[in-house]
Amino acid sequence: MAKSKSSPGVQNRAIFSRASYLYQAATYLSQRAATTTTSSSSSSSQTHQRKQLRNLSRRAISEMRAVTRKAQIRQSHPLKRSLCTACNTLLVEGDTCQSTIENPSKGARKPWADVLVVRCVTCSRPKRFPISAPRQTRAALRRSASGSGSRSSGNSASGTTGEREPSKGEERGEVASLNQNEDSSRGIEMKKI
Template identity: 50%
Template sequence: MGKSKAPGNVPNRPVYSRISYLYQAATYLASQPKDITNDTVATQDKKTLYSSKSNHGLSRRFITDLRSASLKSQIRLSPAMKHTICKFCDSLLIEGDTSSSSIENKSKGGKKPWADVLVVKCYACGGVKRFPVQAPRQKRRPIREVNSKKETNQSLEAGNLREGS
């Protein structure tokens, strides 16, 4: 028999730790300002100059490794993490630095406030991601069907009571 599972035990803890570390490292590298190199910076060694130029590329590499680790181990990324990653070029979406965002409402002249959509555009590849704003998530289909059956039964019973009185 296998080991009994403790209540605080998380399966695949090393993979979760690796994904978290890669995301933190990518965020740190993407947030670092890029150094401007000129002739007066010749005293620095070449390693620091190359690393300052390739922060964005290294950040994208970490995000690629993160996504491959999550796909291989079949671990879902949190929605908050997925919203900050461009799914087309694997770059980190930082507002104003690597992406721009705007609110869009294409409903009949913007009359429907529940139709607001957050549009995030990546500067690296031009990819666009859209997220609904202030819209509650729809329940899953089996739950919706059960609820609709209950509602129809309740309305039929209420109608029968009115007619019987």
């Protein structure tokens, strides 16, 4: 008798569950450290306990990152944004991190240049996230999209193909950058030549 085929599930289920457990444990320990500060009994033992809980939380995050790195598991973007890459602290707004919005443009004139700066309280390292800019697609997806839409070398001389001639900068490999709103309204796709 042949072995029945099961549906293909997650390959590294044990590693995924371990990483998830470590993240949940770190979240619980971080919340527990935040709640111990509100009660007001012996302050020196409270601060010592809070410090121990935060260190345990950081240790759990460190182990989770090591496990996912070793198994080459890609972490989600919200998960990565909730961690400090320098000290492995779980970033909780108002408790372990402070958020501000900066605009590095001259006189803050460009509203699309707003940057969310999340500063870790433990190590004071900033993480910067663009606010209004959309996420860029992954390189593998860009390559597959550009490979299927590549130009043929036999363009007609009359110019009825609807494609524009590349400028001198584009011939050298430089890509013109236009405002994204203008690109979508005109239907122009920017591809590396």
